[in-house]
C-alpha cells in the first residue's frame with residue numbers, strides 16, 4: 249500500500265493549491281518551487297479559483313489499471329483562469345458533449361481506489377459549469 | 390424541554406448538493422414490478438461513479454463557505470452526519486476539512502443517528518458556538534443511500550445533502566429561536582455491521598416511529614415557544630417518501646403551501662441524513678426576511694430534532710453567492726436500471 253505519495257500532494261489535489269512567483273507574479277500548478285518564467289524561487293502557496301476552459305481533450309476507452317471502472321472517460325488539458333494548463337479528468341459529462349473552449353469548474357471526486365481494503369484517493373476533476381438560475385436572471389436584467 | 394444556548398446562534402452560510410443522475414421510479418418498476426398503487430417518489434438522485442458521501446459533503450460545504458463569506462481556517466469544527474461513510478474507520482470530516490482548507494486547527498468528526506445524524510450535529514454545533522467556545526462551526530448532512538435490489542427502499546434511496554455554517558446571531562441569515570429533541574429506543578430500521586443493506590420494519594416504520602417522533606417534537610417545540618403553525622412561512626420535515634411528510638405536516642396543522650418550499654423527495658428521493666437539511670436549504674433559497682421556518686428531522690432508532698429559525702435581512706445578499714438547491718435538482722440526467730446497477734456497484738464480480 250502506497251500512502252506517503254498521496255499524503256504529500258493532498259493540498260494540491262484537494263484544494264487545487266499551487267504557488268505564485270513573488271518576483272513576476274506567475275502562477276504555478278502543480279507547485280514546483282522555481283518559476284518557469286523568471287527562474288526565481290517561487291514557493292508562496294496560491295489557491296486557484298477552479299474556473300477554466302477545455303484547451304484540448306481525448307477520450308480513454310482502454311483505461312489503465314486502477315481506472316477501469318470509470319471508462320470510457322475524457323481526459324482534458326484545462327486552461328485555468330489564472331494561466332496554467334492542468335491535465336485532469338472531466339466528469340458529469342458524456343464524452344460526445346466535450347468541446348474545445350467549454351467552460352469548466354473544479355470539483356473534488358474519487359480519482360481511484362486502491363482495492364477494496366485500500367485507500368480512496370480524492371482529487372480534482374472538472375465538470376461543465378453548473379447552470380444557475382441567478383446567472384440567467386442577471387443576464388435577462 | 391427546549392434547548393437554547395447562552396449566546397444566540399444562527400446560520401451564517403448554507404449550501405446544497407445533489408448528483409446529476411436520476412433513476413425514475415418507473416424504471417425500478419419495469420424491472421421489479423410494483424407501482425399499481427403509484428410510486429413513493431417520481432424519481433431519485435443517483436451519485437456518479439466518482440461520487441460518495443465525502444465528495445458530496447465537500448461541494449455542499451464549499452457552497453456554505455461562499456455564502457458565509459468567511460475564511461475556511463476560521464472554522465473550528467467540520468462535522469459530517471451520515472449513514473454511508475466512505476471508510477468504516479477514518480473520519481469523513483478530515484477529508485472535507487482538508488478540501489476546504491480548514492485544517493489543521495479544527496475539530497473533524499462524523500456523527501451517527503440514521504437519518505438525523507445531520508441535525509444531531511447541527512444541535513451540537515449550536516451549542517459549541519452558543520457557549521462561545523468557537524465563532525464558526527460547519528455541519529453537513531449527506532448520504533448516498535443503498536436499497537437492496539427489489540426492496541421497497543430501492544425506489545426512494547437517493548443521494549445528496551446540505552451543509553451549514555453556524556455563527557453568532559448578529560452575522561446570521563437565519564437565527565435559531567430554540568430546538569428540542571424527542572428520542573426513544575424504537576427498532577424500526579437498522580443495519581448490522583458488515584451487512585451491505587439495511588433491514589426495515591415494514592409498517593412499523595410509520596406510526597410508532599416516523600409520525601410519533603416528528604409530531605411530538607414539533608408540537609412540544611411550538612408549544613414552548615408559544616408558536617402555532619400559522620406563524621411559520623415554511624415547515625420542513627424529513628422526507629422518506631412523498632406521503633409521510635405530507636401526512637405528518639397536515640396532522641400538525643400545516644397547509645400544503647407551507648410544506649411545498651422544503652419538499653424535494655419526489656424529485657431526488659430520500660437523502661437520509663441529508664433529507665431534512667436539503668429541504669431547509671431549498672426553503673432558505675426562497676425565504677424572505679422575517680420568515681419563520683420549522684425544521685423537524687427523523688432518524689430511525691428513533692428520534693426527531695425540531696428547530697425554529699427566523700430569517701434575517703442577510704438572506705437577500707447571500708442567497709446568490711452559491712448555486713441554489715434547485716440549480717442542482719434541475720441538472721437532471723435520467724439513467725436506466727442497468728446504468729444504475731453499474732453506478733451503484735450492485736454487481737459483485739468477486
Ligand SMILES: [Zn+2]
Pocket residue numbers: 269270271272273274283284285286287288290
Ligand atoms: Zn517568476
